Amino acid sequence: xxxxxxxxxxxxxxxxxxxxxxxxxxSAKRPSFRSFSVACLAVCANVRRFSRxxxxxxxxxxxxxxxxAGIAMAVEAKENxxxxxxxxxxxxxxxxxxxxxxxxxxxxSYLQTLHSRVTSCVPSREKKEKGQVWEVCLQDTVLFxxxxxxxxxxxxxxxxxxxRVVNIDGDAVHFVDAPLxxxxxELRPEELQRLEQRTNEAIWxxxxxxxxxxxxxxxxxxxxRCRGLPEGVVGPLRVLEFxxxxxxxxxxxxxxxTAHLSRVKLLHTERVRDRGKTHVRLHxxxxxxxxxxxxxxxxxxxxxxxLLAVAPDGHIAAVEALLTTKKEQTKEVKSLLEEVVDFxxxxxxxRAAEGEKVLDVHREKGDMDLMKMFxxxxxxxxxxxxxxxxxxxxxxxMLSGPPDLVAELGPKVGAIxxxxxxxxxxxxxxxxxxxxxxxxxxxLRKSLADRASAP
Numbered sequence: 001x002x003x004x005x006x007x008x009x010x011x012x013x014x015x016x017x018x019x020x021x022x023x024x025x026x027s028a029k030r031p032s033f034r035s036f037s038v039a040c041l042a043v044c045a046n047v048r049r050f051s052r053x054x055x056x057x058x059x060x061x062x063x064x065x066x067x068x069a070g071i072a073m074a075v076e077a078k079e080n081x082x083x084x085x086x087x088x089x090x091x092x093x094x095x096x097x098x099x100x101x102x103x104x105x106x107x108x109s110y111l112q113t114l115h116s117r118v119t120s121c122v123p124s125r126e127k128k129e130k131g132q133v134w135e136v137c138l139q140d141t142v143l144f145x146x147x148x149x150x151x152x153x154x155x156x157x158x159x160x161x162x163x164r165v166v167n168i169d170g171d172a173v174h175f176v177d178a179p180l181x182x183x184x185x186e187l188r189p190e191e192l193q194r195l196e197q198r199t200n201e202a203i204w205x206x207x208x209x210x211x212x213x214x215x216x217x218x219x220x221x222x223x224x225r226c227r228g229l230p231e232g233v234v235g236p237l238r239v240l241e242f243x244x245x246x247x248x249x250x251x252x253x254x255x256x257x258t259a260h261l262s263r264v265k266l267l268h269t270e271r272v273r274d275r276g277k278t279h280v281r282l283h284x285x286x287x288x289x290x291x292x293x294x295x296x297x298x299x300x301x302x303x304x305x306x307l308l309a310v311a312p313d314g315h316i317a318a319v320e321a322l323l324t325t326k327k328e329q330t331k332e333v334k335s336l337l338e339e340v341v342d343f344x345x346x347x348x349x350x351r352a353a354e355g356e357k358v359l360d361v362h363r364e365k366g367d368m369d370l371m372k373m374f375x376x377x378x379x380x381x382x383x384x385x386x387x388x389x390x391x392x393x394x395x396x397x398m399l400s401g402p403p404d405l406v407a408e409l410g411p412k413v414g415a416i417x418x419x420x421x422x423x424x425x426x427x428x429x430x431x432x433x434x435x436x437x438x439x440x441x442x443x444l445r446k447s448l449a450d451r452a453s454a455p
Contacts, residue, residue, distance in 0.1 A: 205244075393433060
């Protein structure tokens, strides 16, 4: 018992019924080491995951009680860390949607996570939240909706933050900050880690991978896992056996042993739609690709070390600091631009007051948002404003002013600037010759003069 893990020793010590068939013909008090080894391995085979064939190969390597203990410890480690598929019995596709009063959080107040399907996702009915918040209903939930004087729970659903949970007509409606796809359901990060660990254990154990062929009308076909045979399949069916793991129908090429895969790294999951159903696609790297992937990540880390001037464990904090600084600077730049627009608008209004009917603003640095700010500052005045950014060649332009004039003269401005545009009330677009701005202004002034002189 001193060299065996307690959990495994207790099974060997107490599992008399399992040991008796293997101790037949030996003294119950002092069985031979070989008989005791067979008995121990038989119990291990009943613990979990190890097939008897795999244990038989291991038995040939047993030379001492400590060798046997090593196998027992591997059994215990496998039992403690093995991946078990999550219980999704509460989230079946046709299961009834739980109503407030019978939610999972009301049945088990200590439950913090739950697999549940998204049954609906629509934009928030609050006008101020349109495009920023979505109302999501789930098949069931561990997040309590506000009610009875108790505030709602907060958390995450499919990676989206839950801002509040409200009881609306008996449904627990989750207000989240990102849209979710109806029918979606994903693996949790901890499940993905356990799956990766169990997959690599199966690789290191070296399970044989053997193909064989059976007739299409064989009764075994119904018992073998398969997504369905493609049309036009004739002749025997190829069965692939992963000893101690799985048996399925597959026509592809495979390794002869799981050990030949070397290692697997699970990367991320992705939602995909296929034939009206939502599935989760698992991305991974295997074999030498894991090392190549690691090399790419390592080289990128070295570059980040240099760019951020911090060690890897400081990357996140450094990037967060940069993003905070950028956000603050963006707000400051926006404030300064508003001051520039206000100052420029005052000068433009002064020119309009002096009788000018065609005004212009040009900035080498700027975008469509800046041009909209200039146009908005001049709204209500009976003048045309041509705003341009960039140049001398490519850039953007906007003509604003009285809608009827903009609709008539906007396309002409675009033609002169060798660009195209559109819009109602404001004609905007991209141009290839911003340097032709003087010609466009001359055209606008002449057009207004012709209108004024017309009888």
